[in-house]
Each structure stands twice: as C-alpha cells, then as structure tokens.
Amino acid sequence: MRAIVRESGNVRVSDLPDPEIKEPTDAVVRVVLAAVCGTDLWGYRSGEAILPGPRAGHEFLGVIEDIGKDVAGLRRGDVVLAPFWYSDGTCDACQDGLSTSCRSGGMWGGENDGGQGEAVRVPFADANLTRLPLTVGDERLPALLTLTDVMATGTHGVRAAAVRQGSTVAVVGDGAVGLCAVLAARRAGAEQIILLGSHQSRLSVGAGFGATSIVSERGAEAGARVRELTNGRGAHCVVECVGVQSSIDTALDVVRDGGSIAMIGAPHFTINDVSPIFLRNLTLSGGLTPVREVAPTLLADVLSGDLDPSPVFDMTVDLDGIPDAYQAMADRTAIKALARL
Template sequence: MRATLIYGAGDIRVEDVPDAGLVEPTDALVRITRACICGSDLWPYQQREPTGPGERIGHEFLGVVDEVGSQVSGFRPGDVVVAPFLISDGTCEFCREGLTSSCRHGGMWGGAGDGGQGEAARVPLADGTLVRLPVEPDDERMPSLLTLSDVFATGHHAAVSAGVGPGSTVTVIGDGAVGLSAVLAAARLGAEQIVLMGRHPARTDLGREFGADEVVTERGDDGAARVRDLTGGDGTSAVLECVGTEQALEMALGAVRAGGAVSRVGLPQYEKGRLDVAHVFFRNVSLGGGVAPSRAYIPELLPDVLAGRVEPGRVFDRTIGLDEVPDGYRAMNDREALKVLITP
C-alpha cells in the first residue's frame, strides 16, 4: 500500500509500505477515504532532523472498516468511521471522565505505527477509538465530518476550556484552520462578541462567515491594545490561543479581561515562556486548554455537522490525491493553502 513518510525537514515522500493489517484482537482495519494535513504537521516539516528510515505521518482520517479483530464488538466491515487524532480505549478512568487525550492505554498515530495519510490504517483499541458515522462513504458532508477527528474538536476544546457560552466575549488568536474552527465553535456556543486576530484576508473573511464580528490585524502589544479598544478597554472574557508561539501567548494575556480565561490549544513551540505570573495572578486570569479529547467531543458535535447547522469542512481550500501530498505540505507551509484535504 501507499503511505506518507517524513524523512526530515521539507522531506515528505509517498512510498510503498507493508499493507496495514490486524495485529491485536482489539484492532480494526480501516480503508482511508479522506485524510488531511494538519497545521501541527508543519512543525516537523519545518524542523525535524533528518533520519535514516522515514516515519509515518498524519493523524486525521476517516474511512470504511474492512476487517475487525475477534474482540471488537462495536464495528463490522462496511461501517463508515472517523478516527480521532489520538487512540483511546474508552474504559480507563480518564476516558470515563471525558479526558480521552490522557487515556492510560492510548497512543498517537504516525512514527513506528500507522499514519493517517495513506491508503489504510490499523486502528488499535477500535471500540474505544473509532466513531461510526451514519452516512454513505461518498456523502457530501465528508469534509466537515473529517474535521471531527481533530481541527473542529480542537477549536471546540479551546472554547469550552475558556468557559465560552451565551453572552461571552471572545478573542481568537490565529487565522489558521484551528483558529477559524475556534471562531465557529465560539459562535455555536452562543458567544456575544468574537474578535479574530489574523492578517490573511481570505482566511479572516471565512472567519467573519463563521461568526467573527471584528478582525484585528495588528500583532504584539498593538494587537492586544486594539482588542481592548474594541471591547470597552478591558479585553474579552475569553481568549483562545490557536497558534502556539510565545508571542501569541503574550498577546492572549494582553487581550484578556480581569477575571477572564486564556485557553491554549496551539501546539507550544517554545521551551521556556517568559510568563508574567504576577500579571496573571493579580488579575485573576485563568489558564487552560491543552490537547483536545476529540473522541469525547464527537458525540456532541456530530449532530450539528450532520444537520448542516455548522460546516467546519469549509476550512479545506485544496483537495489533492495521495501522491500529491508532498506538494500539499509545501502549499500549506508557504500559505498557499489553508488546509489540504487528501483523497487516497
């Protein structure tokens, strides 16, 4: 079978690899029909040290179950399923609490295991990981359903972690796919005012369609000051940091009002932040966020996607075949594409 491997910074290849197959009785074999490139995939694309053998990459996919292990009870061949970006058993105490991202027996896609950017994948702990989709494999809602694996669930996590609800004022930092998903999630949860911080018009225009009321193009202290100007001088009650840089975190702390919350879902790209602890402490600002437990959120988000009340799949602005994946990485890295959809 064909699959995507990363060998080092800028070195993405699509090659023949051993066919995916069942290993454990709790496995399922999924034929991938939709996958995508994540913004977090760009960090190793930009920074990874060269390695000898390539490693599998990709963690967002959906497809059709081809085979199940003897201990899999919840799925059968022919089921259309979405795979969250993390593997979880669904039974440990963290999974029962809804924190599937901290599953004691879970794991990640890629590396030595199967990746999501290929023709098929072995799914460990299938009963706890996969979610059945009540659609046909060629359903027109597939792009939006695919976002449940990561990007829309992560945007939702950002909003939930900051306590966004009816009447909230919200700043979203970042006009990438996660940031735009966070705008959509905040609007879905009833936010009263949403400010999007971004400077790419095609993206911020989509952000406005998703629910943003204002767009701030300034960065740093000027950006935070602009948010405060737009919100009566105090800042917003919630700030959703969807980038992962130190500058983004500093802007978040400058844009949040006293007693508010900052939620960080951008993969951190700094080792030691210069966090102004006193500033946070004396203003009673809460810090939250982290890795989204997407498996726990899918049952809540799925009905709205199926009904068309939200269309998070609009973040995809380019569709490619599997052999074009290296150019898909280049396009996203060069900001020629917002988010790339892969049809193996």
C-alpha cells in the first residue's frame, strides 16, 4: 500500500507492506477519509515527533476489508470510525471510561499503521471501530471524521472545564481543536464565549461556531482585553488548546479566581510555581481525550445534522497532496486538511 511516512521532519508518500490480520480480534480498514492534525505538525516543524517511528496520521474512517475470526460486532463492508487512540476495551482503565490509559492501547502512527495511508490494521476491532449507518459517498463523512479527534477533544475540554448554562468561557487557540471547543461550549449553554486567536480565517469559523467575542491581542494585552469583556473578573472556564508556554500563561491570566482550566493541547510547557493556582482556588484538568467514550455522545447529532464541525476543514487533498497539506498548515494558510483516499 501507499502511505505517508516521516523522515527528519519531512513527510513523503512511500510504499509499505499491506496490513494483514495478525490476531483474531483484528480488522483491516481501507481508509476513505483521513486528516492532518496539529499534533502531526510538532514532528514536522521540529523533527521530534510525538510518537517515534515513521508512520503518520491518527484521524481516519473507512471500510472494513478483512476481519479476524473473533470479531463479533462488525462485518466486511461496514463503514467505520476509529478513535485516535486504540484500546482493548476490557482492562480496568477501559472499564472506568479512560481508554487512553489502556495498558494494551496506543496511538495510530509511529510504529503502528497510520491513518494517512491506504489501509490500517486495527487491533481489538470490536472495542475501537464504530459502525456508521452510511455509504462512503455520504456528505456527512467529513463531519463524522472530526469525531476521531478534534470535535471529541473540544468537547472533552469543555466538559473538563465544567462549562455549564450561563458560563463565561475563554478558548485559548484558534486551531481546529479550539474552534471545536467553541462549538462545544455553545452546545453546553455558555453565555459568553471568548475566542483568543490571531488568524482571520479561523476566527471567522469561530464566530460561525458561536464565539461571542474575539481577542486577537497576545500576552498581557490579551488578559487585559478578556477582563474588559468580563467586567474585570475573567472567565469562569478556560479551555487551553495549544499546549505551549505562552498559551498556558494566557490561560492562567484570563481565568477568574475559583475558575477552571482544561488543558487539551499537547503539552510543551512547565508550571514551575503552583502557589498562584493554590491561592486563587483554580482547578486544572483536561488531558488526553478518551475519544472512545466521547464520540458516541456526539454521533447522533452529527448524523441528524444538528452538529456539523466540518467547516474546520478548509483544504482538501488526495494522498499525494498530504505533504503540501502539512506545509499549508505549518504556514497557517490552512486550518485543517481533509484527505480523500
């Protein structure tokens, strides 16, 4: 098969062995749609990928081509959705609803098959693949693809930050996850949703998703502007969607005392002094999204058309165009790329 591989911070299309059934609980999925994630760009920009290994991509949906003899709930030809982190579905962590802590689990890409390729071997198929009652030509598939990561992650952040009816929410970051967090905050009943970002095309999507205010300032000026918008108090809830030092510093600046911060950006920062957090009675939460638990709560609304996160995709490529998509996202000329395989 053909698939994207990473080499020293670059990506290219390469020929790789076709996936095969190795365990009786496996399935082989032919990829129909995949995406490029902001997490993929860490390795692209710096050469230091989140996961070691050459394979790339952790967001995909497709059609089951082959299936192990012990897979009970799926059939060849089913259109299926995969979470970005696979799990066995049986361990204590999985039973507790924290599939991302599964001892047998992992992320697509690295040494595993990546979603940015023609096919993927999926272990523990019954635990990881969600059957979709659709055909491969259905126009809702791009919206459903967001449930593999970004929409589920935005929802996880909103829930972790305890957003509720009437909350004031600040979303730090205007990437796909931040935009989906805006959408999730609106669905949770937030009264005021402040999106912090600086890219006009992204901010326009955020406004369409429900942001009531846009803050393009950075650093201390961003904090001052958020306090101005919140009568001097700051936000009840902050969803931090970037994962760098400046974004966590901004989150701590814009949250009001007694408020909560959900950290859902892949962390590349340190918190050296917890005293201000303690003295201000702040709650820090978030973490790696258990998509297997979150996505099913969103599925019916996407299928019905009540939820459509697909506007985060503003670039569409084929497999050969994925390297260009990485560059476009790194240059901030695209929010998120959709790959049709």
